[in-house]
Amino acid sequence: MTEARRIPDHLESRTSRLLKSWEALLLALAVAIFVANSLASPYFLNPWNLSDATFNFTEKAMIAFPMALLIVAGEIDLSVAAIIALASTAMGAALQLGAGTPALVATGLGTGLLCGAFNGLLVTRLGLPSIVATIGTMSLFRGIAFIVLGDQAYTGYPESFAWFGQGYVAWVISAEFVLFWILAALFGVLLHRTSLGRAVYAIGNNPTAALFSGIRVARVKFLLFLMTGLLSGLAAVCLTSRLGSTRPSIALGWELEIVTMVVLGGVSILGGSGSIPGVVIAAFVLGMVTFGLGLLNVPGIVMSIFVGLLLIAVIALPRLAARLWPRSRHA
Amino acid sequence: MKSRELLLALIIAGLVGLVATRFPGFARPANLAAVLNDTAILIVLALGQMAVILTKCIDLSVAANLALNGMVVAMLNAAYPGIPIPALMLLALVLGAALGAVNGLMVWKLDIPPIVATLGTLTIYRGAIFLLSGGAWVNAHEMSPAFKALPRASLAGLPVLTWIAIVAVLAVWLVLTRTPLGRAFYAVGGNPNAAVYTGIDVGRTRCAAFVLAGALAGVCGYLWVARYAVAYVDIAGGFELDVIAACVIGGVSIAGGIGSVGGAILGALFLGVIKNALPVVDISPFWQLAISGSAIIAAVAFNARAERTRGRVILKSAEHA
Numbered sequence: 001m002t003e004a005r006r007i008p009d010h011l012e013s014r015t016s017r018l019l020k021s022w023e024a025l026l027l028a029l030a031v032a033i034f035v036a037n038s039l040a041s042p043y044f045l046n047p048w049n050l051s052d053a054t055f056n057f058t059e060k061a062m063i064a065f066p067m068a069l070l071i072v073a074g075e076i077d078l079s080v081a082a083i084i085a086l087a088s089t090a091m092g093a094a095l096q097l098g099a100g101t102p103a104l105v106a107t108g109l110g111t112g113l114l115c116g117a118f119n120g121l122l123v124t125r126l127g128l129p130s131i132v133a134t135i136g137t138m139s140l141f142r143g144i145a146f147i148v149l150g151d152q153a154y155t156g157y158p159e160s161f162a163w164f165g166q167g168y169v170a171w172v173i174s175a176e177f178v179l180f181w182i183l184a185a186l187f188g189v190l191l192h193r194t195s196l197g198r199a200v201y202a203i204g205n206n207p208t209a210a211l212f213s214g215i216r217v218a219r220v221k222f223l224l225f226l227m228t229g230l231l232s233g234l235a236a237v238c239l240t241s242r243l244g245s246t247r248p249s250i251a252l253g254w255e256l257e258i259v260t261m262v263v264l265g266g267v268s269i270l271g272g273s274g275s276i277p278g279v280v281i282a283a284f285v286l287g288m289v290t291f292g293l294g295l296l297n298v299p300g301i302v303m304s305i306f307v308g309l310l311l312i313a314v315i316a317l318p319r320l321a322a323r324l325w326p327r328s329r330h331a
Numbered sequence: 332m333k334s335r336e337l338l339l340a341l342i343i344a345g346l347v348g349l350v351a352t353r354f355p356g357f358a359r360p361a362n363l364a365a366v367l368n369d370t371a372i373l374i375v376l377a378l379g380q381m382a383v384i385l386t387k388c389i390d391l392s393v394a395a396n397l398a399l400n401g402m403v404v405a406m407l408n409a410a411y412p413g414i415p416i417p418a419l420m421l422l423a424l425v426l427g428a429a430l431g432a433v434n435g436l437m438v439w440k441l442d443i444p445p446i447v448a449t450l451g452t453l454t455i456y457r458g459a460i461f462l463l464s465g466g467a468w469v470n471a472h473e474m475s476p477a478f479k480a481l482p483r484a485s486l487a488g489l490p491v492l493t494w495i496a497i498v499a500v501l502a503v504w505l506v507l508t509r510t511p512l513g514r515a516f517y518a519v520g521g522n523p524n525a526a527v528y529t530g531i532d533v534g535r536t537r538c539a540a541f542v543l544a545g546a547l548a549g550v551c552g553y554l555w556v557a558r559y560a561v562a563y564v565d566i567a568g569g570f571e572l573d574v575i576a577a578c579v580i581g582g583v584s585i586a587g588g589i590g591s592v593g594g595a596i597l598g599a600l601f602l603g604v605i606k607n608a609l610p611v612v613d614i615s616p617f618w619q620l621a622i623s624g625s626a627i628i629a630a631v632a633f634n635a636r637a638e639r640t641r642g643r644v645i646l647k648s649a650e651h652a
């Protein structure tokens with residue numbers, strides 16, 4: 001969508017410094033929100049409350065990690081929330097057939113993997129632009145969930161299944177929160193410390209050059225869609241376990257919040273730059289904003305105004321600053 | 332008419348014919364006019380969205396823009412029934428254009444990617460409806476009879492709603508094919524760099540497309556609320572996807588520069604015919620989402636193949652970079 005994409009010729013110095021400063025800014029924002037929340041509501045600093053607050057972002061962040069890689073590579077997947085709906089529906093159907101907890105989890109992950117593979121095939125085999133292809137699959141996947149369930153719901157998940165979304169590992173540390181940190185570490189290493197991660201940046205900066213330098217662009221992109229599908233399946237397991245029921249409207253509109261999380265984390269929507277630590281901090285920022293506003297009795301729809309403003313502000317402010325003080329960029 | 336549009340028209344005719352073999356009433360002119368009327372708002376929104384997509388942008392905020400304007404005119408009408416309806420429509424048009432300009436200016440002056448800018452305004456506009464109404468509904472009995480009657484009123488055998496869509500189609504067709512602005516839309520999307528060298532202000536052209544889409548969405552806000560005689564926060568929720576679907580099915584290329592008014596209309600009609608045919612053939616309306624999803628995928632796949640044969644083999648990958 002840009003006229004000419006700038007290709008950094010010295011990756012280490014300027015780009016990384018800019019990224020570090022972005023993460024520092026975001027971290028300062030997170031601390032500010034934390035302090036503001038604890039001043040605004042006396043209930044905020046309760047450990048159980050803080051633990052509850054993490055549920056606001058853990059499931060979304062699970063998908064935000066692979067989504068960050070996908071966006072760095074210049075693609076996007078808008079069907080993630082619909083994959084949650086379809087995977088959750090598949091789990092509900094498996095439950096009706098008498099599946100136990102291991103089979104339920106396998107069904108959720110498997111459905112996510114299949115959906116991701118379908119997206120990946122559309123983009124890499126048929127060469128479709130990912131934004132439209134996944135708008136299509138978003139309707140298709142959720143549409144199938146609606147065909148299966150209509151206005152019905154699946155309930156009655158087994159007791160042992162509840163652990164994923166409601167279990168605690170130790171004291172106030174929930175299973176989901178631990179899973180969140182494990183995935184953050186995994187994806188951080190994958191993006192920043194492996195050749196696959198290098199390839200993801202290269203593809204995002206210039207797919208043609210990446211191809212000519214021996215990177216199997218289509219295969220890497222397919223793998224990223226597969227990962228996004230799998231993690232959406234995992235999020236479906238956690239969310240279904242936490243809610244204890246499946247409706248076709250489950251996780252409606254999450255794709256927008258997940259993309260917001262990724263972009264807020266400093267990942268360029270045009271591809272080519274971004275980092276996992278940024279996404280981790282952004283997850284905390286968004287989770288605490290929504291939880292803090294909730295404690296202040298702000299309705300959900302008004303919170304979405306804050307999220308929308310935050311999304312635009314974090315992108316607009318650096319651009320405005322660069323325009324007002326053009327020299328500071330070279331400093 | 333290009334072969335693609337002809338094909339789509341044939342598919343739609345085939346669909347109507349298929350339903351008519353079992354339910355002859357479906358193909359009666361009166362019923363087809365009702366389907367057209369039911370699709371009128373989608374057609375108008377698809378026209379605006381097409382202008383935006385032509386310039387290589389996308390507007391995800393149209394449905395929220397529609398809903399916000401619908402709430403504004405509904406609340407005004409409930410509070411001051413004396414305001415004439417044309418004045419309310421004009422207000423919706425201007426306010427819609429202003430909301431579109433917010434998107435356009437962010438894309439033009441701040442260089443924010445359109446998908447992010449309109450994702451943000453989508454949630455902001457929806458939230459603004461809640462702030463404005465406090466979450467309350469404006470119900471049919473609070474609206475003045477004239478407010479609700481206008482879209483239904485019959486003029487030369489067709490409802491006013493259909494006529495408004497026809498006027499919008501003609502206006503957008505004129506702009507796209509007979510004005511420098513219309514040519515600029517195509518030029519900016521076809522090749523932004525080349526457009527700059529021919530003296531076109533790319534940013535301003537994109538902003539103009541957003542204003543056009545916003546103005547059309549504003550008018551649709553009044554039409555929607557008056558037609559369904561109710562206004563609340565979530566009206567037309569998710570409708571932006573139907574609008575984009577109509578464009579894509581109609582052959583508008585998401586990469587910009589390719590698309591026609593005829594295609595957008597046919598794309599919208601395709602969805603409209605399916606929506607109206609499902610209850611007739613006794614298929615649960617829950618099928619509609621999956622069907623339009625499949626239609627989008629099939630249409631983009633078809634577009635991708637059609638665009639590939641355009642003979643820009645050598646520089647294709649360079650242009651995408």
